[in-house]
Amino acid sequence: MSVERLQRDLGHAFADPALLLEALTHRSFGQPNNERFEFLGDSILNCVTSIALFERFAALREGELSRVRASLVRQDALYRIALELNLGDCLRLGEGELKSGGARRPSILADALEAVFAAVFLDAGFGVAKDVIDRLYAPLLAEVDPRKPSKDPKTALQEWLQGRKIALPAYSMVQVLGEAHAQEFEVACVVEKLGIRTLGRGPSRRIAEQQSAELALAQLRKK
Secondary structure, three states: OOHHHHHHHHOOOOOOHHHHHHHOEOOOOOOOOOHHHHHHHHHHHHHHHHHHHHHHOOOOOHHHHHHHHHHHHOHHHHHHHHHHOOHHHHOEOOHHHHHOOHHHOHHHHHHHHHHHHHHHHHHHOHHHHHHHHHHHHHHHHHHOOOOOOOOOHHHHHHHHHHHOOOOOOEEEEEEEEOOHHHOEEEEEEEEHHHOEEEEEEEOOHHHHHHHHHHHHHHHHHHO
């Protein structure tokens, strides 16, 4: 765990390191964990991105601002930033989550990043948290084009591949976990030509496919 490296990448050194440690603790590890921090961080992120969009796009109406904000605060955007921070290397996970690849799971990484934003806020106030989020989100904000509708990960992956004349990905069910009343689906996304195979999980096949597409997109962006 390189918490010192994470603090450097965030641009904030914690006066109370225990706050960062709690933000990095998944519920599978025990108590206290980052679930409450995630709740707070989600609200802070929405506020900061709202301010950024309000200042950046003076001509956009409320509905358009809300649509663009939704694209910035959804799981795949958070996951992208979490990957760039190597946040998975810093997480405290229970043994089961470690074995099942929880440190690479988009939902866990996205939630942890929101928790980290809350930890910065609790440690140093809204101004510092805003500075951290603004800096991390600068590349995503630079890509925003309000004229284009936001796309789900499967659509975005399909268009990325089509634009390069690469065959579309193949999705296949790997396994169904859990009891009938609380099933979790695991779906593979394979882009054979590029040697990419990712696994997504979710409470439905559709959500699992979207998650596996998010993982594939994240790998493509790092190439």
